[in-house]
Amino acid sequence: MRKHTTIPNSSPVLTRICAIESVMAILRERKPLGEAVSSVGEKLGVPAGEMPFVRNLVAGVLKNLRLLDYIILRLVKSGKYPSDIIAAALRVGGYQIIDGVIPDYAAVDTTVDAVKSFSVHPKEVALVNAVLRNFARRWRDIKLPADRQEYLSVKYSHPRWLVRMFLKQFGDEAEKLLEANNQVPPRxxxxxxxxxxxxxxxxxxxxxxxxxxxxxxxxxxxxxxxxxxxxxxxxxxxxxxxxQDEAFAVPVYYLEPSPGEMILEVGAAPGGKTGHIAEMLGGKTRHFFALDISPSRCGVIVENFSRLKIFPPGIVAADFLRAPFRRRQFDKILIDAPCSSLGVIRRHPEIRWHRSPQDVKRLARLQKRLVAAAVPLLKKGGILVFTTCTLADEENLGVLRFAKRSSELVQLPPPDTIPPELIDVNTGAVLTLPHRHNLDGSFTVAFMRK
Ligand SMILES: C[S@@+](CC[C@H](N)C(=O)[O-])C[C@H]1O[C@@H](n2cnc3c(N)ncnc32)[C@H](O)[C@@H]1O
The missing domain is CATH 3.30.70.1170 (Sun protein; domain 3)
Known part of the structure; x- marks a missing residue:
């Protein structure tokens, strides 16, 4: 965190300092939004009651980042930001003007006062003041780009590669998805x-x-x-x-867990679906194992079960690619795969700026390796459920095609408990979409071992 000349005790200014620092930590250090805002807020001593405001402000900046940059960089003479602090401050100030909840002059003044608390040159303070005043006067008149991809990328503030990917996969429907990604999801x-x-x-x-x-x-x-x-x-x-978003019930309904079966969940931490499976088992978790590569996140599963007051499954902290299990041991395996998480952008707006096409490629490769590792552990007639919270075809359909090529697996239709409107007719898998179902984006498919 930055050293501040003075930390004001005025809460409007303190919350803006917190927002500016958080935006920098999220964009530069790739921290998750919730974690960045809480740790900066704690260090600055922001009152707990003010934290939801800061969180919303930071989320608003991330949901409008490209739009803000598009406007601001037309108003900065050099056409570029002089430093990370000034960039973050102009984005925080600009977002409040677009948001319109407080008067423009208040958005400008609180941001300028916040900037003064950083050790910046007075010229930079003057720049923030001048650009934000100009922003307030002119932002409505600035024309968006004519090029369709660039227009969507700026209007809905998604990186170009993601807009391209969504257009390729969803055609004109992509715009609705981009819009839904910026809406407030249900609690x-x-x-x-x-x-x-x-x-x-x-x-x-x-x-x-x-x-x-x-x-x-x-x-x-x-x-x-x-x-x-x-x-x-x-x-x-x-x-x-x-x-938990309702989309994440789908893989558990696919699994149809029942108490006598040997069940394994791979990629279980922090335990959202693990809890649901245990609840469906009525707490009879003796034959249920939950595995994750991260020991610290496995600890969160344990905490989760003590809150739920249900007997936990066997928790295994291990890399599934070197899993310590006997062959043909399980009736059912659920792989909740590490993925690019591009289905949960509406809850985690920073994800769009943290991911790259290379991540999609890398994760698609890992997912196939996880599926290949699961097959020998399944009994004959055993069921493999594969799920992600991403919308990237390269991951989801990549795994579907990979599994269909296997001579040991056959795809299963979704069970009757899955509402038909969630089933994708082209693949026979379940695809939940924020703009169609008001659910987080997710993909689930199941196979039987022959
Ligand atoms: C989508 S998250 C799981 C979410 C969780 N099932 C829930 O519902 O709360 C994927 C998980 O896979 C784990 N993971 C990644 N690579 C793994 C591997 N090689 N073996 C086991 N787990 C892995 C990650 O640590 C991460 O917790």
């Missing part, structure tokens, strides 16, 4: 059905005055409309619900 929870029937919890919510909507696809989900943070939501502390 969805999954009921811990091993401890409370979903309907009872819904009734409790009603009686306690919480506003909510039942899930659109699976009965154990609901989205909370009341403005309460998960930490202050009593069913969360009691382990009766978990935060």
């Amino acid at each position: 969805t929870f999954r009921v811990n059905a091993a401890r409370v029937p979903p309907r009872n919890l819904h009734n409790w919510l009603k009686d306690s005055g919480f506003e909510f909507e039942p899930g659109g696809f699976f009965e154990e989900y609901f989205s909370l409309k009341s403005r309460v943070s998960p930490a202050e939501f009593p069913p969360m502390n009691m382990g009766l619900v978990s935060v």
